[in-house]
Amino acid sequence: xxxxxxxxxxxxxxxxxxxxxxxxxxxxxxxxxxxxxxxxxxxxxxxxxxxxxxxxxxxxxxxxxxxxxxxxxxxxxxxxxxxxxxxxxxxxxxxxxxxxxxxxxxxxxxxxxxxxxxxxxxxxxxxxxxxxxxxxxxxxxxxxxxxxxxxxxxxxxxxxxxxxxxxxxxxxxxxxxxxxxxxxxxxxxxxxxxxxxxxxxxxxxxxxxxxxxx
Amino acid sequence: xxxxxxxxxxxxxxxxxxxxxxxxxxxxxxxxxxxxxxxxxxxxxxxxxxxxxxxxxxxxxxxxxxxxxxxxxxxxxxxxxxxxxxxxxxxxxxxxxxxxxxxxxxxxxxxxxxxxxxxxxxxxxxxxxxxxxxxxxxxxxxxxxxxxxxxxxxxxxxxxxxxxxxxxxxxxxxxxxxxxxxxxxxxxxxxxxxxxxxxxxxxxxx
Numbered sequence: 001x002x003x004x005x006x007x008x009x010x011x012x013x014x015x016x017x018x019x020x021x022x023x024x025x026x027x028x029x030x031x032x033x034x035x036x037x038x039x040x041x042x043x044x045x046x047x048x049x050x051x052x053x054x055x056x057x058x059x060x061x062x063x064x065x066x067x068x069x070x071x072x073x074x075x076x077x078x079x080x081x082x083x084x085x086x087x088x089x090x091x092x093x094x095x096x097x098x099x100x101x102x103x104x105x106x107x108x109x110x111x112x113x114x115x116x117x118x119x120x121x122x123x124x125x126x127x128x129x130x131x132x133x134x135x136x137x138x139x140x141x142x143x144x145x146x147x148x149x150x151x152x153x154x155x156x157x158x159x160x161x162x163x164x165x166x167x168x169x170x171x172x173x174x175x176x177x178x179x180x181x182x183x184x185x186x187x188x189x190x191x192x193x194x195x196x197x198x199x200x201x202x203x204x205x206x207x208x209x210x211x212x213x214x
Numbered sequence: 215x216x217x218x219x220x221x222x223x224x225x226x227x228x229x230x231x232x233x234x235x236x237x238x239x240x241x242x243x244x245x246x247x248x249x250x251x252x253x254x255x256x257x258x259x260x261x262x263x264x265x266x267x268x269x270x271x272x273x274x275x276x277x278x279x280x281x282x283x284x285x286x287x288x289x290x291x292x293x294x295x296x297x298x299x300x301x302x303x304x305x306x307x308x309x310x311x312x313x314x315x316x317x318x319x320x321x322x323x324x325x326x327x328x329x330x331x332x333x334x335x336x337x338x339x340x341x342x343x344x345x346x347x348x349x350x351x352x353x354x355x356x357x358x359x360x361x362x363x364x365x366x367x368x369x370x371x372x373x374x375x376x377x378x379x380x381x382x383x384x385x386x387x388x389x390x391x392x393x394x395x396x397x398x399x400x401x402x403x404x405x406x407x408x409x410x411x412x413x414x415x416x417x418x419x420x
Contacts, residue, residue: 024241027243027282027285028241028242028243030285030303031243031246031247031285032243032306033303033304033306034246034247034250034285034288034289034303035246035250036306037298037302037303037306037310038250038254040310041297041298041310041312041313042313043254043256043297043313044250044253044254048249048253049246049249049250049253050249052248052249052252052253053239053245053246053248053249056238056239056245056248056249056252057237057238057239057245098252102366104364104366104388119220119221119222119352119354120219120220120222120264120350120352121219121264121267122280130238131238131248133232133233133236134230134233134236134280135229135230135232137280138230138280139221139224139227139276140227140228140229140230141229142221142222143221143222143223143224143225143227144224144225144227144229146222146223146352146354146396146407147222147223147225147354147396147397147400147401149405150402150405152229155229156229156232162402162404163404164404165404165405165406166393166402166404166405166406167405167406167407167408168405168406168407168408169388169408170222170352170407170408170409170410171410172350172351172352172409172410172411173350173366173369173372173386173410173411173412174260174369174386175366175386175388175410200234201234202232202234
């Protein structure tokens with residue numbers, strides 16, 4: 001169903017800004033000037049810039065969140081600590097820092113489905129999910145998730161039964177939310193590592209469920 | 215301010231196709247803009263940086279890509295604080311003035327003993343205010359009734375810290391709203407929205 005909806009949709013200017021080659025070149029030139037200016041004036045060093053890029057390209061990503069989720073699935077005491085004080089429980093696995101200083105984990109069940117958004121900007125739990133995908137940061141998702149969460153999920157390929165309660169978390173302060181998705185059926189004998197591999201970024205934002213492995 | 219950024223509830227946008235393997239940065243310039251933002255916080259608390267983007271003219275906001283907005287903001291703040299001039303940003307071969315002195319933004323730990331105005335379970339009414347400066351109250355909850363769901367503890371009120379005014383540390387809560395309170399008959403009766411709101415945004419609804 002996901003593919004049908006997605007292919008029916010017209011291309012969005014927010015997926016990737018449509019630029020001409022000349023516009024892209026001008027933008028690249030503008031950023032080179034900025035970088036030159038920052039380093040020449042001693043505001044920021046080139047080394048620092050490179051280090052930041054490397055951290056966000058290599059060290060952070062949804063794998064960290066997946067480890068948190070898998071641990072909660074296999075360790076009931078951990079699950080309870082995670083729901084009671086997420087910042088602390090996530091730190092137990094070594095994840096924390098910028099945009100993860102104040103974490104709250106919300107749990108999806110057979111009757112409750114949580115979705116995370118930031119209608120005002122792009123707040124997102126970096127230490128556990130990495131940087132947000134483009135669709136999360138741009139107006140289409142931010143505008144519609146508030147007023148039509150079920151419709152957004154259908155377009156993303158997830159139809160929720162009408163009896164399920166939907167909770168949308170609009171990250172308007174410094175608290176960052178992570179969804180603990182439901183453990184899929186048919187994973188009873190799975191190891192923590194195998195479970196980790198099943199957990200998707202979108203399931204931890206709450207716009208998808210995790211499919212049973214078949 | 216009632217800027218273009220406050221899009222919750224708007225119609226007319228088309229959801230994009232999601233790329234499950236999207237890299238954090240698609241272009242090198244995006245990575246550089248991001249890194250410059252992270253590496254140099256300078257005198258810019260997060261809410262001042264947010265307000266800079268909120269000040270973008272609506273047509274420019276909508277026609278600029280995400281990291282393009284970050285680039286616009288970064289240049290604007292550099293100029294505002296005398297760390298660079300428009301001329302320097304546009305003409306790299308021209309003379310370069312030394313950067314003005316800057317004080318990094320440092321906030322002492324907030325006082326966590328400040329008492330809350332509300333308790334979990336209290337019914338609240340969000341003030342119907344439309345400030346010209348920075349605020350973190352989405353328009354769609356202004357004047358609406360909700361209930362305190364969770365007390366997050368004490369945080370600086372964004373509205374003053376964004377503008378270099380005296381900090382106003384106070385409790386911030388997850389406030390739960392029935393979707394029908396916000397969107398009327400269109401809403402599903404089983405839908406709820408949680409918005410994080412500070413004491414100053416709320417009135418007791420008794």
